[in-house]
Amino acid sequence: MRYLSQIFQPVITIPRDAIIKNTEITCKSQKLLLECGLVRPTSAGFFTILPLARRVLNKLETLVHHCMEEIGAQRMSLPSLTAAKLWEKTGRLQDIGVELLKVEDRHGKKYVLSPTHEEAMADLLADIGPLSYKQLPLLLYQISNKFRDEPRPKHGLLRSREFSMLDAYGAHTTHACASETYDRVTNTYRKLFDTLQLPIHRVAAPSGAMGGTLSHEWQLTADTGEDILDMCLKCDRVVRAETVNDVCDKCASEMKRVNSIEVGHTFVLGERYSAALGAHYTARETTPTPIYMSCYGIGITRLLAASVEALGNDKALRWPDAIAPYRLLIIGPKEGSKEWSIGGWEEVQRLGQELEQVGLAGDVLLDDKHTHTIGRRMKAADRMGYPIIVVCGRSTTENPPKYELYTSKAVGYTAPILLTRTELITEVARIARNGNIDIQLASKRLYVLGFHGFSPTISYRTGFRGFYYQCRNKSGMSNYVVEAPAGPGPGGARISPVNIENASYSVLKRYNDIVKSKEDKREYRILETVVDPVHELAGSTGEIP
Amino acid sequence: MRYLSQIFQPVITIPRDAIIKNTEITCKSQKLLLECGLVRPTSAGFFTILPLARRVLNKLETLVHHCMEEIGAQRMSLPSLTAAKLWEKTGRLQDIGVELLKVEDRHGKKYVLSPTHEEAMADLLADIGPLSYKQLPLLLYQISNKFRDEPRPKHGLLRSREFSMLDAYGAHTTHACASETYDRVTNTYRKLFDTLQLPIHRVAAPSGAMGGTLSHEWQLTADTGEDILDMCLKCDRVVRAETVNDVCDKCASEMKRVNSIEVGHTFVLGERYSAALGAHYTARETTPTPIYMSCYGIGITRLLAASVEALGNDKALRWPDAIAPYRLLIIGPKEGSKEWSIGGWEEVQRLGQELEQVGLAGDVLLDDKHTHTIGRRMKAADRMGYPIIVVCGRSTTENPPKYELYTSKAVGYTAPILLTRTELITEVARIARNGNIDIQLASKRLYVLGFHGFSPTISYRTGFRGFYYQCRNKSGMSNYVVEAPAGPGPGGARISPVNIENASYSVLKRYNDIVKSKEDKREYRILETVVDPVHELAGSTGEIP
Ligand SMILES: [Zn+2]
Ligand SMILES: [Zn+2]
Structure with missing residues (x-):
């Protein structure tokens, strides 16, 4: 720590x-x-x-x-x-x-x-x-x-x-x-x-410069990239935009021009x-x-x-969970506040040590800039893009004390969830654990509901017992899709199965349930966050029920 | 593996x-x-x-x-x-x-x-x-x-x-x-x-070249080193042999000239x-x-x-246990031998996987050069200096099968200990575990018996219930000292307590007991090997009782 x-x-x-x-x-x-x-x-x-x-x-x-x-x-x-x-x-x-x-x-x-x-x-x-x-x-x-x-x-x-x-x-x-x-x-x-x-996409490349016979570039799509690709909107075909590629030569669907950054290459x-x-x-x-x-x-x-x-967004860093500089930041109480005066700082350090034990060893950072307000420190933390932030503010003076849990979004953070100490540790353990699993999902089918903004109202209305995915499309917007059991069920009829290999959205997080929180003004609760592989989800025809 | x-x-x-x-x-x-x-x-x-x-x-x-x-x-x-x-x-x-x-x-x-x-x-x-x-x-x-x-x-x-x-x-x-x-x-x-x-010794150094005010070199004593040091035979004083240092300026004892290699430096x-x-x-x-x-x-x-x-010796590499390329080599049966024909090779691979689980994850290497004799492969293994070698030879055809366990000495390996599969795994687990502990011994006092060759006869005769240390002196020879309970006891009267900080031998291994093995021609048995810190043991006045 x-x-x-x-x-x-x-x-x-x-x-x-x-x-x-x-x-x-x-x-x-x-x-x-x-x-x-x-x-x-x-x-x-x-x-x-x-x-x-x-x-x-x-x-x-x-x-x-x-x-x-x-x-x-x-x-x-x-x-x-x-x-x-x-x-x-x-x-x-x-x-x-x-x-x-x-x-x-x-x-x-x-x-x-x-x-x-x-x-x-x-x-x-x-x-x-x-x-x-x-x-x-x-x-x-x-x-x-x-x-x-x-x-x-x-x-x-x-x-x-x-x-x-x-x-x-x-x-x-x-x-x-x-x-x-x-x-x-x-x-x-x-x-x-x-x-x-x-x-990141594998793109056939001319291998002339290296004198080989077979070669691919590995391209990360990003608006600021200097390379230009044409991507099929339906299948996995991605080609260098050297000539006009209006139509996919694999499935005849429309192609879209995108910018990218070469991050790897392979040559025979x-x-x-x-x-x-x-x-x-x-x-x-x-x-x-x-x-x-x-x-x-x-x-x-x-x-x-x-x-x-x-x-990242224009003003703040964001990281793949697997390589964030620290996966969790704890913001301690402000010096002189009520929560500080009741020994909150010592308690925060103990909490940090416990959180290191539940799957975040070496990955917990304590914000000890006590003289700064929590708001100011939260702003600095947003800029750094820690995947998880725990704020020990005013509600730690309640009985039992409550901690605010935030997880990063493409822009800003989720609304805070108020949790008791025990709930917090359980929750962080689950996030930490899931951050390292579920790579197998790459081979699963997803059932896509639709790319709607994830407003608490909509989420609450869905009422599924399935999985909710926070996604990101090529323009960097966050969107959400839902995986639900196949077959009939609440809303099930409207779900279109999509092979995740043939798709155009990447899944960032998965929520295994969304419920209305008991706290006022906190409409939903993230129960699980997982690191998913790069799923490319095709444009959905489904709707939120 | x-x-x-x-x-x-x-x-x-x-x-x-x-x-x-x-x-x-x-x-x-x-x-x-x-x-x-x-x-x-x-x-x-x-x-x-x-x-x-x-x-x-x-x-x-x-x-x-x-x-x-x-x-x-x-x-x-x-x-x-x-x-x-x-x-x-x-x-x-x-x-x-x-x-x-x-x-x-x-x-x-x-x-x-x-x-x-x-x-x-x-x-x-x-x-x-x-x-x-x-x-x-x-x-x-x-x-x-x-x-x-x-x-x-x-x-x-x-x-x-x-x-x-x-x-x-x-x-x-x-x-x-x-x-x-x-x-x-x-x-x-x-x-x-x-x-x-x-x-490795800390030696005061002139800091002229770097322009500083305080400086030490960290010197590893080795006969082939290009630097020359004078070491006190009694206390921890080591100085650069720039002038004649016959007598220690700290304790007035005799000093000895040794070669060394600079492996580190520190400067203010x-x-x-x-x-x-x-x-x-x-x-x-x-x-x-x-x-x-x-x-x-x-x-x-x-x-x-x-x-x-x-x-290392003239013909073979030797490694600190903590950085050996692999800590354990298993030499499998020769192709066409009786032990091979009864499915020995499959069994050896299972054994290797099990040994990885008892503290040697990633550190087990399997010698699969089946066409070579075990003797030839043992010779190559000696040259590489793996700290532990397990040979699956003729005695794996016994009922129950027996495995030969060897541990590295400065020159060659210990005589083999024949162990059943279960005994072997327990033994290797203990060696693997102890390889990473007991650093605390640096602050313990040792009771030195003497620097005798570790012949099984002498060892067996001692009969102590204390600790036996395999040591190495400056000329690379292996020697052995014994730690026994203080005060009177079997042979206790002849033991001279020596503060390990004021000594000139480095402890390589510790044996917590030496007993006569039941096997013919195998007179002793290593029950525990630990990585000890660099203990410098002063010349002993004691004798093997
Ligand atoms: Zn296509
Ligand atoms: Zn001295």
């Missing part, structure tokens, strides 16, 4: 059209991450990752490691500096040399500060080889800082000159063997992005690098043959910024 | 006096890590960390993160590239410029590939500042790759040009405030090195960097004052290699 006042978080306000350290502020994530004290530019295209953003990266890296290890990939580390002569041999020193940062050592030997490691990996395999076909396939990966001398670094962490990346390299005998690995990595990418609840490289650098394998009775390579990347720092682009 | 055949581990044999990629093989860790397929040079002073070594680094990094977070340090990340002009301002571009790798971007701007980040940190504090005195002290840290253009990189990972380091930076108001942080970090260093069971820097770069804080009613800085480093990749220097 940490105290907010101890967090190194230099919050600032950037004047409109300001230029910070020779860098123009051009996008939401850049502005918010800087203003909220999460990231700080050192010079054009270089950034210091401050503690709260570092926590996000830690969580992202842990998820990536887990996903890669699960498919049998083995972590290793290649040096950042690669001999320039390797880049000469593959022809890339000439091809993309202007984007490479170069280093010359005291003996005049030239190195490249690697933006990627195909050369280094092929050289390693060559150095060890020829490998036996029995040693293949092989999948090696690292997470490390990469370097690219962008002519005009911009958009903060979305296009920086030093950035953290996952890069994985497959070594295979044949294209068929490479394809199998490619599919394995594709699946683990989907799983990772599902866990992050982000609308073939023999380009292995042949140039002599990385061979031998099969029974054959002469050494170039290894058939594949490679895979995910921009870790870029994904952090891209998730802010996708989920 | 992983299978050995799937691990990417290019094992080679280096001919005597070989030169690998322009690098001479000059030390034990360099040779062993290369031959065992853990590390691979790419060019002089640069190394690829292969999967097994990467696992060691993962564990080391996790321990370091844990230790730093525990004292309230906040993780962050500074860019590898620091503007050269910052190094100009502190004068270090001139002072140590020749050791710096430099980069010029496409616009001609100059950067340093940082070997350390005092400049970057002071610049960050200046950029944010002036800080309020209320924000101090502050302790920020990172683990990242650093760069140094060594004139003649040598000794493998002990002196490479790109290396992983922990670097932490304290920001304070006064020297007194810095001293408090310094003590906190010193304590967490001790705790870390205790966990690693490595004989004062105002040198903050004054040069304008990093200020303000107290009530004062004008901005330079922040009083401190800094702390641990060479992560160097520590990996140094631990091999300290614990």
Whole structure:
């Protein structure tokens, strides 16, 4: 458990059209991450990752490691500096040399500060080889800082000159063997992005630059993205908008043009690098043959910024639950208030410790800025976008004491629910637990009621004993859909089953019930919040009954 | 659970006096890590960390993160590239410029590939500042790759040009405030090195180069080290052997000259960097004052290699239990053997899964090289130094089946203990559990019997109901001491109590009992193995009774 006042978080306000350290502020994530004290530019295209953003990266890296290890990939580390002569041999020193940062050592030997490691990996395999076909396939990966001398670094962490990346390299005998690995990595990418609840699409890409035979980009749809895609409104087809794609070539439905950010790529490289650098394998009775390579990347720092682009609003950060800097913030009483004077602060610290025990170990932050009003601190917390906020205000003086529970929405937070201490702990435990499960839902069918605003009145009227989903569409609006038992039932007749794989909304939260609260002015109650995978829900024909 | 055949581990044999990629093989860790397929040079002073070594680094990094977070340090990340002009301002571009790798971007701007980040940190504090005195002290840290253009990189990972380091930076108001942080970090260093069971000493150092006021080196005693220390044979005094130190200046006892490897440093820097770069804080009613800085480093990749220097023998790796690549290896039956033919391999896989459940999750490796004899695989396993080895050989055909349990010694392994499946799981669970506790022993007194070879005969004769310690002295030999209840008792009269803080042996393992095994040729049995802190046990005057 940490105290907010101890967090190194230099919050600032950037004047409109300001230029910070020779860098123009051009996008939401850049502005918010800087203003909220999460990231700080050192010079054009270089950034210091401050503690709260570092926590996000830690969580992202842990998820990536887990996903890669699960498919049998083995972590290793290649040096950042690669001999320039390797880049000469593959022809890339000439091809993309202007984007490479170069280093010359005291003996005049030239190195490249690697933006990627195909050369280094092929050289390693060559150095060890020829490998036996029995040693293949092989999948090696690292997470490390990469370097690219962008002519005009911009958009903060979305296009920086030093950035953290996952890069994985497959070594295979044949294209068929490479394809199998490619599919394995594709699946683990989907799983990772599902866990992050982000609308990330696999898009066929030309693989020319890398010299391969098969390639996809992984694109996160966000209004501020620089890439442009055409998405089918009915099926899962997404293509690069290089030509006019009015109609889906898969299902003939209408397509919609959207902006996106590339957060990953996957390539089957073939023999380009292995042949140039002599990385061979031998099969029974054959002469050494170039290894058939594949490679895979995910921009870790870029994904952090891209998730802010996708989920944040104009004034506040929002996070995938799985990578929020802290999952729960407790705002303690104001110094000198009635609740403070009855020893509320000591009680809040005990509460924090208990909440850490119910599934939020290391993820509870205590706002101890006692001299500020609760309102002011709530405003700052909204800006940071903690998924759960517990406020210990005036109602903690009641008998029994009551705590206010808030959960984040795309803009602002839910109306507070007043809970006793025991109720609060049970509730937070459920939210914490569900935040880590239900990935299986990706394969479930959803029954979509409709994309209505989630007004308490409407919700209360529905009266279902089913599941309610808070969703987000491509323009960032929150909408709600309901999953109810199939077949007849209250309103059941009006429900259209939709395969979630063929849809266009991403589910952010699930409510397993909505009831009228006993508290005045609090019309509904969230009983369960789960992290769902990226479900794309097709436009519904149903209505709220 | 992983299978050995799937691990990417290019094992080679280096001919005597070989030169690998322009690098001479000059030390034990360099040779062993290369031959065992853990590390691979790419060019002089640069190394690829292969999967097994990467696992060691993962564990080391996790321990370091844990230790730093525990004292309230906040993780962050500074860019590898620091503007050269910052190094100009502190004068270090001139002072140590020749050791710096430099980069010029496409616009001609100059950067340093940082070997350390005092400049970057002071610049960050200046950029944010002036800080309020209320924000101090502050302790920020990172683990990242650093760069140094060594004139003649040598000794493998002990002196490479790109290396992983922990670097932490304290920001304070006064020297007194810095001293408090310094003590906190010193304590967490001790705790870390205790966990690693490595004989690491804090040695006063001149702080000239860094411009500070207080400085220590953290030195691991190892015969192959390049630094030279004088150690008191009685008390904890260790000094750099810059002059002749025949006699301890603390207790007047004789001193002994030993070799060592610097694995960490700690500095109180004062105002040198903050004054040069304008990093200020303000107290009530004062004008901005330079922040009083401190800094702390641990060479992560160097520590990996140094631990091999300290614990490994001429032909085989040995690891601190806490960072072994895998803690337990199971050697399955040979293909075609009787034990194989009765379905032994399936049984071994089930056993492996069960052993993962008793405290070794992710740390069990299965040797599935079925075509090799058990003897050959045992030899390879010895070379890798897995702390625990379970052999499923001929005796698994008995009724009930018996498994052979081995634990690593400085040279070779203990004689095997034959255990039933249930006994084995209980035993491994105990070893796994104890591997993580008993750090508290550092403050206990030990009763030293003597530094005799641990022959079963002697052990059995002792007959104590006390604790037996496997120890290691500076020349790498394993020795054994016994802790027994104070006062008279069997042999008690001959025991000399020794304060473990004033001693010269490090305890590696503890046996809570030694009994004659029922098995022929197996004279003793290890009932408990614990990771102990670095105890330095003074030369004993006692004898085995
Ligand atoms: Zn379509
Ligand atoms: Zn002394």
